[in-house]
Amino acid sequence: MWPESSEQQQPLRTGLTTGTCATACCLAAGHLLLGHQQKTSVSVTLPKPADGSKQVQLDLTQLAFTNDQTARAATIKDAGDDPDATHGATIWVELTLSKALGIEFIAGAGVGTVTRSGLLLDVGQAAINPVPRAMMTSHLNRLAAFYDYAGGFEVKVGVINGAEIAKKTMNGRLGILGGLSILGTTGIVRPYSCSAWIASIHQGLDVALANDFAHVAAATGNASEAFIADHYGLDDMQLIEMGDFAGAVLKHLKKAPVKRLTICGGFGKISKLADGHLDLHSSRSSINLPKLAHIASNLGADNDLISAIEDCNTSLEALGLCQQQGIDLAHAVCQNALTFAQQSVPNSVQLEIFAVNRQGQLLGSALSQALSS
Known part of the structure; x- marks a missing residue:
């Protein structure tokens, strides 16, 4: 015992x-x-x-x-x-x-x-x-x-x-x-290495590739997975329970280069990916509100909105403020996440990012040029 x-x-x-x-x-x-x-x-x-x-x-x-x-x-x-x-x-x-x-x-x-x-x-x-x-x-x-x-x-x-x-x-x-x-x-099992979860992510990508699925979707949670599975009508074998381990998915594509990868997650998780984090867990990365404010600034947010975003408690609060003023923060954050994620995957992989709210409703998306053209 x-x-x-x-x-x-x-x-x-x-x-x-x-x-x-x-x-x-x-x-x-x-x-x-x-x-x-x-x-x-x-x-x-x-x-x-x-x-x-x-x-x-x-x-x-x-x-x-x-x-x-x-x-x-x-x-x-x-x-x-x-x-x-x-x-x-x-x-x-x-x-x-x-x-x-x-x-x-x-x-x-x-x-x-x-x-x-x-x-x-x-x-x-x-x-x-x-x-x-x-x-x-x-x-x-x-x-x-x-x-x-x-x-x-x-x-x-x-x-x-x-x-x-x-x-x-x-x-x-x-x-x-x-x-x-x-x-x-x-x-040996090393505490909180999450090695079994990461191994399952890798195995899921390997299985999808071996069974000739060109399109795979990796989700951060149940709501995001349910949305993306319904959005594309994906088979269970095409779905990867990514959780917080975006890096485990993206880096393994060098060994298992599926043709198309969709990452779908809550807005906060996608905000972290946009900020350059591959581990999205709250204990290992945090929401960068000044970064969200900077993105909003590039979209035309005024100084009052920028200051309000920097003072927010959560990413969803910042998103709500932007929505009130017609600033499409969600799509811009997805585009930033896409730009960062593309650095980790082979050029042959067509990548796209979706952000959803807690009810699994679409907030924003970004597609690689090969998919958007």
């Missing part, structure tokens, strides 16, 4: 990935099958040195034979101080000795199956990513050598309530159905 959080400010705790948890379960089940050792904890070697340590210790919540050829082990995932959907989930593995050489991975209950091309795995495979597969393979191979075992293994990985937890992730949109993905590249 994980300790109670302290009320005093402390360094944030790192956690462990689902891939590390599954590897620990593999190792424990292997020791029971091959050496009849009843482990209460095991030490897992991480794929990359992290936080100065190459090994981590995991406690087991279950370890038992299910028959003479199969053992089941389970552990609870501790994501540290990261707000991870799988924090506290029980990861389990049923390891079976096989006469066939090699290692076969199977999706157990709560682990998804890949149904769309464009991911790191082939369609039909269990959603156990390459690094976790490599971790489990290396640990099982070392274990087989230690016990002089010449056979193979069948590895079934599951997550208790994984199908329900997966509803809180982007797996369904990515075409990973039936449960969660077993993830990890370093074996």
